[in-house]
Amino acid sequence: MKPKTERGRILVVDDEPSVLLTYKLILEQQGYDVLAASSSSEARKTIEQENIDLLLCDLSLEERHTGFEVIEFARLRQPAAISVLLTGYASRDVSEQAGQGGVAVLFKPIDIEEFLSTISAQLKKRHEQSKKTG
Amino acid sequence: MASPQMRVGARRRMATEHRREPGSNRRVAARLLAVERTDAIFPVLLQEIVVLGFPRALVASVNLETGDLAPTLSVNFPRTVQQRFRTSLHASENTLVKVLRNGKPAVIPGGPGRRALYCHPILFRSRTQCREAERRPAGGCLAVDNQHGRRKLCLPDQVCATCGMRGYSALVVVELAKGASEREIGELRPLVGLADRCLARLSKSEHYYNRLTGLENTLAQMQTVMGNMHDPVVLTDNQHRVVMQNRAAERFFKLPEAASEGRARAIEFNHLLFSAALSSMALTGAEAHRDLTLVDPVEGEELLFEVLAAPTSTPDGSRSGMVTVLREVTALRRTDAEVRSQYDRLRHAEELVRQDRDRLNLIIENVGDPIVVCDSNARPVLVDPLAAELFGSERDSARDPRRLRNHAKFDAYISSFTFSFSDRESGPLKLFNPTTRGEVEFDARSGKIYDERGQVAYTVTVLRDLTAVRKVEQLKVERRMLEIEKFAATGRLAGTIAHEVNNPMEAIKNAIYLLSGKVSPEATPVYDVLKSETERVARIVRQMLGLYRNTDQIGTVDVNSVIEDTLLLFRRQLQQVSTQVRTRLASLPMAVGSADQLRQVLSNLVVNARDSMEKGGTLHVRTRYFAGGGDSVRGAIRILVADSGAGIPPALQSSIFEPFVSTKGAKGTGLGLWIVKGIIENHGGKIRVRSRVGQGTVFQIDLPVVR
Numbered sequence: 080m081k082p083k084t085e086r087g088r089i090l091v092v093d094d095e096p097s098v099l100l101t102y103k104l105i106l107e108q109q110g111y112d113v114l115a116a117s118s119s120s121e122a123r124k125t126i127e128q129e130n131i132d133l134l135l136c137d138l139s140l141e142e143r144h145t146g147f148e149v150i151e152f153a154r155l156r157q158p159a160a161i162s163v164l165l166t167g168y169a170s171r172d173v174s175e176q177a178g179q180g181g182v183a184v185l186f187k188p189i190d191i192e193e194f195l196s197t198i199s200a201q202l203k204k205r206h207e208q209s210k211k212t213g
Numbered sequence: 214m215a216s217p218q219m220r221v222g223a224r225r226r227m228a229t230e231h232r233r234e235p236g237s238n239r240r241v242a243a244r245l246l247a248v249e250r251t252d253a254i255f256p257v258l259l260q261e262i263v264v265l266g267f268p269r270a271l272v273a274s275v276n277l278e279t280g281d282l283a284p285t286l287s288v289n290f291p292r293t294v295q296q297r298f299r300t301s302l303h304a305s306e307n308t309l310v311k312v313l314r315n316g317k318p319a320v321i322p323g324g325p326g327r328r329a330l331y332c333h334p335i336l337f338r339s340r341t342q343c344r345e346a347e348r349r350p351a352g353g354c355l356a357v358d359n360q361h362g363r364r365k366l367c368l369p370d371q372v373c374a375t376c377g378m379r380g381y382s383a384l385v386v387v388e389l390a391k392g393a394s395e396r397e398i399g400e401l402r403p404l405v406g407l408a409d410r411c412l413a414r415l416s417k418s419e420h421y422y423n424r425l426t427g428l429e430n431t432l433a434q435m436q437t438v439m440g441n442m443h444d445p446v447v448l449t450d451n452q453h454r455v456v457m458q459n460r461a462a463e464r465f466f467k468l469p470e471a472a473s474e475g476r477a478r479a480i481e482f483n484h485l486l487f488s489a490a491l492s493s494m495a496l497t498g499a500e501a502h503r504d505l506t507l508v509d510p511v512e513g514e515e516l517l518f519e520v521l522a523a524p525t526s527t528p529d530g531s532r533s534g535m536v537t538v539l540r541e542v543t544a545l546r547r548t549d550a551e552v553r554s555q556y557d558r559l560r561h562a563e564e565l566v567r568q569d570r571d572r573l574n575l576i577i578e579n580v581g582d583p584i585v586v587c588d589s590n591a592r593p594v595l596v597d598p599l600a601a602e603l604f605g606s607e608r609d610s611a612r613d614p615r616r617l618r619n620h621a622k623f624d625a626y627i628s629s630f631t632f633s634f635s636d637r638e639s640g641p642l643k644l645f646n647p648t649t650r651g652e653v654e655f656d657a658r659s660g661k662i663y664d665e666r667g668q669v670a671y672t673v674t675v676l677r678d679l680t681a682v683r684k685v686e687q688l689k690v691e692r693r694m695l696e697i698e699k700f701a702a703t704g705r706l707a708g709t710i711a712h713e714v715n716n717p718m719e720a721i722k723n724a725i726y727l728l729s730g731k732v733s734p735e736a737t738p739v740y741d742v743l744k745s746e747t748e749r750v751a752r753i754v755r756q757m758l759g760l761y762r763n764t765d766q767i768g769t770v771d772v773n774s775v776i777e778d779t780l781l782l783f784r785r786q787l788q789q790v791s792t793q794v795r796t797r798l799a800s801l802p803m804a805v806g807s808a809d810q811l812r813q814v815l816s817n818l819v820v821n822a823r824d825s826m827e828k829g830g831t832l833h834v835r836t837r838y839f840a841g842g843g844d845s846v847r848g849a850i851r852i853l854v855a856d857s858g859a860g861i862p863p864a865l866q867s868s869i870f871e872p873f874v875s876t877k878g879a880k881g882t883g884l885g886l887w888i889v890k891g892i893i894e895n896h897g898g899k900i901r902v903r904s905r906v907g908q909g910t911v912f913q914i915d916l917p918v919v920r
Contacts, residue, residue: 095716095717095719095720097716097717097720097724098716098719098720098723100720101719101720101723101724101726101727102723104723104727105723105726105727108727167711167712167715167716167758174782186755187715187716187718187719188715188718188719188722188751188754188755189719189722191722191723191726
C-alpha cells in the first residue's frame with residue numbers, strides 16, 4: 080500500500096450510508112485517504128477541520144440541501160481542493176451549473192472504472208497546479 | 214292581197230289579149246291548177262271571167278274577225294259601184310249576205326239602171342276529210358262541215374277544231390250583160406267552182422306550210438334551250454335508246470369519232486348505267502326520280518346525278534319513250550353530307566356540353582362549400598347558392614353593409630390572385646356569415662383556368678369553412694396535451710422509482726466491485742452473474758431516469774434549439790467515436806409539446822446513432838417545414854436523423870419500436886425507441902424508420918404545427 084499523502088485525501092459526501100460506505104471502501108482499496116460525511120452539515124464540519132485534496136459530493140443530500148452548497152463551502156474554505164459532483168439526475172440544468180463552476184460531474188449509476196480514472200486525473204491536475212503555485 | 218285599182222289596169226290589157234278567144238274548159242282548168250299561191254287564184258279567175266266575155270267582175274271578201282264584207286279585187290267596176298258590195302254579215306236581209314249564208318251560187322236580177330249579177334260564194338270546203346280529221350274523227354273537219362253547210366258563217370266557227378286551220382269566205386260577183394243566155398251563165402258556175410276548190414286546196418297546203426314553219430321555229434327554240442342547259446337532257450325511245458340529247462348529255466353518252474379506249478369504255482358504261490336506271494324508272498309509268506352515278510369520260514371521276522325522268526307519248530296517247538333530265542348533285546350531296554355531319558357533330562358537341570354543364574352544376578351544388586367563378590377581370594360570373602348567401606345578390610349587397618364588406622374582402626383577394634403570376638392560391642378569408650350572424654374563417658382556395666391562348670379565362674375559388682376544422686384541431690391539441698401530461702406523469706413516477714432504486718443499486722454495484730478477486734473460485738460464476746445482471750439493472754435505471762427529468766411545462770417548443778442543445782450535450786461522446794455531425798436546420802414555426810420529452814427523443818436517437826457507428830461515420834440531422842404535410846391544416850415539421858452506421862436487420866425493423874427490442878444485445882435496454890415513439894405519438898406526430906444493414910438508418914419524424 081502506497082503512502083496516503085501521495086495518493087491524496089478525499090472527502091466523500093452522500094446521504095445514503097451504504098453508498099457512502101462502498102465508495103469509501105473502493106477509494107481506500109485504491110490507496111486514498113478517505114473521509115466520509117453523510118450530510119451537508121457533517122461535510123462542512125469536516126471541511127473546516129481537515130485538509131482535503133478532493134471533494135466527492137452527491138447532488139441531493141438530506142432535506143433540501145444540495146451538493147452545490149457543500150462544493151461552494153469547500154471552495155471558500157479550501158480553494159485548492161478539487162470538487163466532483165455525483166448525481167442521479169442527469170438534467171441539463173445540473174450539467175450547466177456544474178460546467179459554469181468548473182465542476183466535473185459523474186452521473187449515477189457510475190461506471191467504476193470511469194469513476195476511478197476521473198478521480199486520479201483530477202488529483203493529478205491538482206498536484207501539477209500546486210507544484211506550479213508552490 | 215292586190216288592190217282593186219291595180220286590177221282595173223290589168224283588165225284592159227287582158228281584155229285586148231283574150232277577148233274573142235274563148236278558151237276551152239280544159240285550158241282554163243289547167244291555168245287555175247297551175248296557180249301555187251292562194252292570192253294568185255282570184256286575179257286568174259277574174260281574168261278568165263272577162264275572157265269569157267263578161268264585162269265586169271269583182272271579189273268581195275269577208276273579214277272573219279269583224280264580220281265585214283268588202284270588195285278586195287275588181288275588174289272594170291268603178292269605185293263608186295264597188296261600194297254597193299260593202300256590207301256586214303249581220304245585215305241578214307242583204308241579198309249578198311243571203312247568198313253567202315246559203316252557200317250556193319245565185320243570180321240577182323237587175324232592176325232599173327242596174328244589170329243582173331251572178332254571185333258565187335267562196336268558202337273553205339271539201340268533200341273529203343283532211344288527214345288530221347281522219348286520225349282524230351272526234352274533232353270533225355271544217356272543210357267537210359262547210360261543204361254540207363253544217364256551220365254558220367260566223368267568226369269562231371271558221372277555225373278547224375282538229376287542225377287549227379282558219380277558214381275564209383268571199384263572194385265572186387259577175388255583172389251579166391242584158392239578155393245573157395243560160396249557156397253563158399252555165400259557163401261561169403264550173404269556172405268559179407273550180408277556183409273555189411283550188412283555193413281550198415292551196416289554203417290547206419299553205420296552212421300546212423305555216424304550221425311547218427312554226428314547228429321549225431319552235432324546234433329551233435327548243436334546241437337552243439336544250440343546248441344551253443347545263444344539265445344533260447336525253448330523249449329516249451321505248452327501248453331506252455338515245456333519240457336526242459343536248460350538248461351536256463353528249464359528254465356522257467356520245468362517242469366522239471376519235472375516242473380513246475378509256476373514254477369509249479366510260480361512255481359504254483354510262484349507257485349501261487343509264488338504261489338500267491331508266492328501266493327501273495319506266496316501270497312506274499309516271500314521273501320518277503332517283504340517284505345515278507355516271508363516269509365523266511373526260512376527267513374519269515365519278516359524278517352523282519339526280520335523274521328526273523318523265524314518260525313521253527305520241528299525240529294518240531301511246532308511250533314513245535322518256536325524257537330525262539340529269540342534275541349533277543355531286544358537290545351538292547357532298548355539301549349536304551358535310552352539312553349533315555357538321556350538324557350531327559354540333560348536336561353531339563352540344564350534348565356533351567350539356568352533360569358537362571349538368572355534371573358541373575351537380576358538383577357545384579354538392580360540394581357544400583361556397584364557390585365563386587370570376588372572369589379575367591376578377592368580376593364574378595358564377596356564384597353558387599352558398600356563396601350568394603355570403604355576398605348576396607346585386608340588390609341585397611347594396612343594402613346590407615356587412616355583405617358589402619364581404620364583397621370588398623373577396624374582391625381584394627380575387628383581384629390580387631387574378632393579376633398575379635401564380636396558378637393557385639390559398640389564403641384565409643374572414644367573412645361575415647349572415648345566417649349565424651358571426652364571423653367565419655374561410656380557407657379560400659383558387660385556381661386559374663386558361664383559354665387556348667394561355668390567357669386567364671376564369672378563376673375558380675372554393676371557400677372552405679374552417680370552423681369545424683378549427684374545432685377538431687382544438688380538440689386534438691387538448692387531447693394531445695393530456696396525453697403528453699399523462700406520459701410525463703408516468704415518466705415522473707418511473708423516474709422517481711428509478712431514482713429510489715438508483716442509490717441501492719449504486720451500493721450493490723460498488724459492493725460487487727469490492728468483492729472482485731475475493732471470491733472463491735467455485736463461487737466465481739455466481740459472482741459473474743451477479744455482476745452482469747446488476748450492470749443490466751443499472752442501464753434500465755439510467756434509461757428510466759431520463760423520463761424523470763421532464764419537469765417543465767407543456768408549451769411551444771423550438772425544435773431546432775432542442776436539436777442544437779442535444780447535439781451539444783453529446784458532442785464529446787460523438788467526437789470520441791470520430792463521428793462527424795452535419796446539420797441542416799430550416800427555419801421552423803413553433804411546435805406544441807414538451808421540450809424535455811422532445812430532447813429525450815433526440816437524445817435517444819443520437820445515442821442509437823452513436824452506438825451504431827463504433828468505427829466512426831456521419832450523423833445527419835435535418836429539419837424542414839412543409840405547408841401541406843401531415844393531417845394538420847398548418848402543415849408539419851419534419852425531423853430527419855440519419856446515421857451511416859450498422860443498420861437494423863430487416864427482421865427487426867417492423868418491431869423496432871416495441872419495448873425490449875434492441876439491436877445492441879445485452880448492452881441495450883430495448884426501451885429507447887419505444888419511449889421515442891410514445892413521445893412522438895403523444896405529440897400527434899409520426900415516426901418512420903428506413904434502414905439498410907451496413908449502410909445506415911434514417912429516422913423521419915413529422916410533428917404537426919398547431920397555432
